[in-house]
C-alpha cells in the first residue's frame with residue numbers, strides 16, 4: 001500500500017508537467033502577448049502608449065526571449081514552487097490564487113458531499129424498492145437532472161429563489177460580509193449562499209451516481225452470497241447492510257475519479273454565470289489578457305488538486321475493497 | 330401435530346415465480362419425509378426445481394418467488410412446526426435458519442462475500458446462534474470447524490479472503506460454515522458441481538464422514554445418480570417441479586416404477602458392462618410456463634396412454650411400503 005502511494009505520487013510529476021506544458025503553449029498560441037493586450041486596453045481608454053515603455057516591460061517580464069527559453073525558465077521555477085508573477089495583478093501567482101481558491105474548493109467540496117450523500121441513499125432505496133413509486137419518482141428526477149444544462153439550471157434556480165424570497169442570492173456572501181474577515185457569522189452567511197452553486201454543480205453528478213448505485217445494488221442483491229447470509233438466520237436489514245450495500249458502494253467510490261474533474265469544471269462555469277468570487281473569473285480574465293503565468297498556474301493547481309483527490313479515492317477504494325488491495329497495490 | 334418420527338416432512342409444496350411473463354410453477358407438488366440421521370437424495374434434471382425446493386424449506390426464496398401451498402413440518406421435541414406458517418422475516422424462522430437447518434450452496438465461488446474474510450463470515454454465523462460466546466471462543470470454534478473439514482492451516486486460512494482460496498478450499502469453508510452451529514438437518518445443494526472432478530470425490534467423502542460423526546439428517550441434492558447410490562438412504566426423483574417417485578435407494582435402483590426414473594437410471598454410463606452405453610431420454614423438457622395438461626412427463630414418455638396421460642394429472646400412489654409414484658401406469662384403484 002505504501003509503495004502504491006509513492007508510485008502514484010511519483011506518477012503525478014510527469015502528469016503535472018505535461019498538463020501545464022500543454023496549458024503554457026495553448027495560452028501562448030494566440031498572436032501577441034500580455035504587453036500587447038495591456039497596450040490595447042490602455043488605447044481603448046484613450047491613453048497614449050509609449051513604445052519604449054512597452055519594450056521595457058517585455059524585457060522585464062522576459063517576454064522578449066524565445067518561447068522555449070520562457071518555457072524552461074517557467075518549468076524550472078515551478079519545480080522550486082515558484083509559479084511566477086501575474087502581470088495583470090502585479091503580484092505573485094501563488095498569492096492571487098491563494099486569495100480566491102478557498103471559495104472554489106469550498107464550492108467543489110460542498111457539491112461533492114451533496115453528490116454522494118444524496119445519491120448513495122437514493123440509489124440504494126431505488127434498488128431495494130425497485131419499480132416502486134419512489135423508484136419511479138427518483139428515476140424521473142435523475143433523468144431531468146442529467147438532461148438539463150448547468151447554466152440553464154442555474155438560471156432556473158435563481159429565478160425560483162428570487163420569486164420565492166424576493167432576494168437575488170447571487171454571490172457567495174451578503175454585502176456586509178463580502179470583504180469582512182473570516183468569522184463564524186461569515187461562514188454561516190456563506191452556508192446560506194453556497195447551496196445554490198453546489199446544487200447546480202452537483203446535480204448532474206448526483207443523477208449519474210444514483211444510477212450507478214442503483215444498478216450496482218440491483219446486481220449485488222441477487223448474488224448468491226445474499227441468500228447465503230439469509231440462510232444463516234441474519235435479519236434482512238443486517239444482511240443488506242453488511243453485504244450488498246457495502247459491496248455495491250465500492251464501484252461508487254471509484255467514480256470519484258471522474259466526478260472530481262467534472263465538479264471542478266462545473267464550479268468554474270457556474271461561478272462565471274453567477275459571478276462568484278472564485279478562481280473562475282480570475283482564470284477567465286487571465287486568458288483574455290494572456291496573463292500566461294497566472295493562467296498556467298491556475299491550470300497547474302487545479303490539476304494538482306484533482307490528481308490528489310483521485311489518489312485519495314483510489315487509496316480509499318483499496319482500503320475498502322480487498323480484491324483491489326491484493327491485486328494492484 | 331406429531332412428527333411421526335420424521336425430523337422434516339414436506340407435503341404438497343408449491344412455489345411459484347410471478348413475473349411479467351406470467352407465473353412460473355417452479356415447484357408444483359413435492360412430498361417427502363426425512364428421518365433423523367438419514368440421507369435423502371433429491372435428483373432430477375437441471376431446472377426441475379431442486380434448489381427452489383431447498384430455498385422454500387428455509388423460506389429464503391429470491392424476489393418474486395412465493396410458496397403458495399403445502400406444509401414444511403420441522404419436528405421439535407416430538408411436536409411439529411409448519412415453517413410455512415412462520416413470518417418470513419420473523420425471529421422464529423431466523424433461529425431455525427443456520428442453527429437447525431443449514432445449507433451448503435451450489436456455487437462456492439459466489440456464495441461468500443468477496444470483501445469479507447471467510448473467518449468473518451463463519452464467526453458471524455456462530456455468534457448469531459450462540460449469544461453467550463465471546464469473539465475469541467467463536468473464533469476458536471470456527472478454526473476447529475475448519476480443521477474438521479480438512480482445511481490446511483486453519484488458524485491462518487481463517488483470515489483469508491475467498492478469492493485467495495481454491496474452489497475446493499472454498500467449498501470446505503462453506504461446509505464448515507454450514508456445520509458450525511450443529512444443525513439437525515443439512516441441505517447440500519449440489520455441493521460438488523462447481524468444483525474440480527478430482528476434488529468432487531474428496532468433498533463427498535468428507536460429507537459422508539461428517540454425517541457419520543455428527544449424525545445429522547442430510548438432504549443431498551444432485552443430478553448425479555452415482556452420488557445418490559453411494560450416499561443416500563432414500564431418494565426423491567423430481568421432474569418439472571413435481572416429485573414423481575420416492576422410495577428407499579433399493580426400491581429406486583432395483584425396482585424403479587416411473588418411466589422417467591427408469592430413463593434416468595438407463596442414462597447412467599454402464600461402465601461395468603465393459604462399454605459405455607448412454608441411453609438418453611427422448612425429447613426435451615417442456616417450458617414450465619406452458620400450461621401442460623396431464624402428466625408433465627407425457628410428451629417424452631414411451632408408455633404414454635393417449636386420452637389419459639395427456640389429460641389427467643396422475644395421483645401419488647403408494648405402490649409398496651414407503652415407495653410412492655405419480656404415474657398413470659399405477660392407478661389408484663388397483664391398490665388396496
Ligand SMILES: Nc1ncnc2c1ncn2[C@@H]1O[C@H](COP(=O)(O)OP(=O)(O)OP(=O)(O)O)[C@@H](O)[C@H]1O
Nearest residue numbers: 346353355374375376377378379380381382391617
Ligand atoms: N430467481 C428466480 N426467478 C425466476 N425463476 C427462477 C428463479 N430461480 C429459479 N427459477 C426457476 O425455477 C425453476 C427451478 O429452478 P431450480 O434452480 O430449482 O432448478 P435446479 O433443479 O436446482 O437446477 P440445477 O440443477 O441447474 O441447479 C427453473 O425453471 C428456474 O428457471
Ligand SMILES: [Mg+2]
Nearest residue numbers: 379380381435
Ligand atoms: Mg440448483
